Amino acid sequence: MVRLNKIVRAFTHEGARAVRFTPEMELKRALMNCLLWEKQFYEDGVAIADRIAALVPKVAPARVAQLAIEAREVMKLRHAPLLVIREMARSEKHRALVADTLAQVIQRPDEMTELLAIYWADALGPQQQRKRQPVSAQVKKGLARALTKFDAYQLAKYDRDGAVRIRDVLFLVHAKPRDADQAKVWKQLVDGELASPDTWEVSLSAGKCKRETFERLIAEKKLGGLALLRNLRLMQTAQVPRETIAGAIEAMRTDRILPYRFITAARYAPDFEPELEAAMLKSVKDHVRLSGRTRLLIDVSGSMFTALSAQSEMTRAEAACGLAILAREICDEVEIFTFSNEVVKVPPRRGFALRDAIINSQPHGGTYLGKAVAEIDRKGDRLIVFTDEQSHDQVPEPKARGTMVNVASYQHGVGHGAWTRVNGFSEAVVAWIAASETALN
Structure with missing residues (x-):
């Protein structure tokens, strides 16, 4: 006789008796830490993505939409919320909220192309040729609204080579520009005539002298706090004067940077630990107590x-x-x-x-x-x-x-x-x- 009313127990990967969660709680746990498709210590990233996909239809539509928005706006995740929206588009009871959720979740132009890459990922053939299945009306509406958020600088910065380009999104959704100025920008995007933005990435990739580039960006205050922390080792290698780097650390805005960012920076640029520690302690000075x-x-x-x-x-x-x-x-x-x-x-x-x-x-x-x-x-x-x-x-x-x-x-x-x-x-x-x-x- 097969026993149907079995007690199913849950355990952690280390063997402890675990708490059983509702589908909503499971979705939140999987989503809020998920750097999509990346392997973690105990689990394969594909397994986590599959679990998210399976949970979406089991959770109330409004709550799924709220979790996707929270994952993007609070947890600063980019790919996982897009996977949630793609799964919402599959579900008859969820798809009515797709356009509104997508328009709010997309905060960078390249997230539109990533959403389409996820949308079409199921249709990869044996030669890895994308069979682009029709995009749902709700997804098109959400992408069209998202497109109007971005100015010429943002579009130029994130218009990168790939299977899907931002102009492909424009052609797909037939978005309407806000005004004549935006219509002009979109035409420049289609024609490949948008001016390259003046960022540290563009300046360095253009083959210019790294030392001169960093010194100019620091002098013109065009190197933000996080970019400064991420590039300390590169600036040292480029022989930017120590006093220039130290002055930039002292002058940087720290109100939106929490201590763990400084810890990582100090691991790769230990020579600047005194300056980084001073900036780190300044960053928490006015924090809520x-x-x-x-x-x-x-x-x-x-x-x-x-x-x-x-x-x-x-x-x-x-x-x-x-x-x-x-x-x-x-x-x-x-x-x-x-x-x-x-x-x-x-x-x-x-x-x-x-x-x-x-x-x-x-x-x-x-x-x-x-x-x-x-x-x-x-x-x-x-x-x-x-x-x-x-x-x-x-x-x-x-x-x-x-x-x-x-x-x-x-x-x-x-x-x-x-x-x-x-x-x-x-x-x-x-x-x-x-x-x-x-x-x-």
């Missing part, structure tokens, strides 16, 4: 030392260190612990010294999150856990305000009871925690 007592618990197991994405040089552990540096500065009272096989309290250091203390606190082995929570959680405190949730052991309910910040897209997670879940790492994590607590009071 967390009142009361906070305990921060950071996963330093082996899986946390994989990159956040194939395009990123930052690991999950570095992102966690950035959160710890931020917490040290903005919490009224804070204690920081790491966990892997053991639980270790980190000394009360600041800046890069705190990063070093976290990374070197213990060997990077297993993931005994349940044991760590049981050991350090106490009533009256806020407990924030930064982890990929792949625990060996079951995680108990928090005694007070417990927040589980999950940085991976794995199907199953841990933490039974009244945990507040933050799916995905964002620059807004700490601000979100403060806002959610305010709303509850």
Whole structure:
């Protein structure tokens, strides 16, 4: 006799009994951390994409649309929200929301071409020839509305060679320009006559002297903060004077850059660690504060030392260190612990010294999150856990305000009871925690 009413149990990749989620919760977990089609420590990226595709029809249309928008606007993801919209277009009950969702999700011109590449990916033949199936009316409407967002500079910057070009989108959707000026820009796009934008990428690829290019961009204040951090090593190689680079770091805007960006920059340009640390601490000076007592618990197991994405040089552990540096500065009272096989309290250091203390606190082995929570959680405190949730052991309910910040897209997670879940790492994590607590009071 076949037993139909079987109990189906879920487990993490490390073997702990996991929490079973609703389809909506599963979709959010998979989506909010998903750098689409990229391999993670435990799961293949294709499996994660397939899971997203299977979950979309099971979740209410309005909620799916909301999650796609949140993934783009809050989590800053680009490909995964487009996959969600492509799956919405397949579903009869979801497709009515496709145009509105697509118009809001697309924030860069090249996202229009990427959406079409995803849309047509199913139709790859044996010789990898794209059989371009008809695009749905809702997708065309959304793309047409998105096209009107962009000016000549943006179109020129992101009009790159590929199987689908921005002008192909223009021909496909028959969009109407806002005015005569936009009509002129679109004609220049079609004719290949848009002027190249003055960006550091264009200047360097044009074969100009790298040192002169960087010095000019710094002098003209055309090198933004993130671009400056990403190019420190290249500027050193190009022999840009140290005082020029140091002055640019000192003068850069830091209000939208959180600590983990500086941590990654310092890994590749350690000579500028003093200047980077000063800029990093300045970046959190006016951040929203967390009142009361906070305990921060950071996963330093082996899986946390994989990159956040194939395009990123930052690991999950570095992102966690950035959160710890931020917490040290903005919490009224804070204690920081790491966990892997053991639980270790980190000394009360600041800046890069705190990063070093976290990374070197213990060997990077297993993931005994349940044991760590049981050991350090106490009533009256806020407990924030930064982890990929792949625990060996079951995680108990928090005694007070417990927040589980999950940085991976794995199907199953841990933490039974009244945990507040933050799916995905964002620059807004700490601000979100403060806002959610305010709303509850």
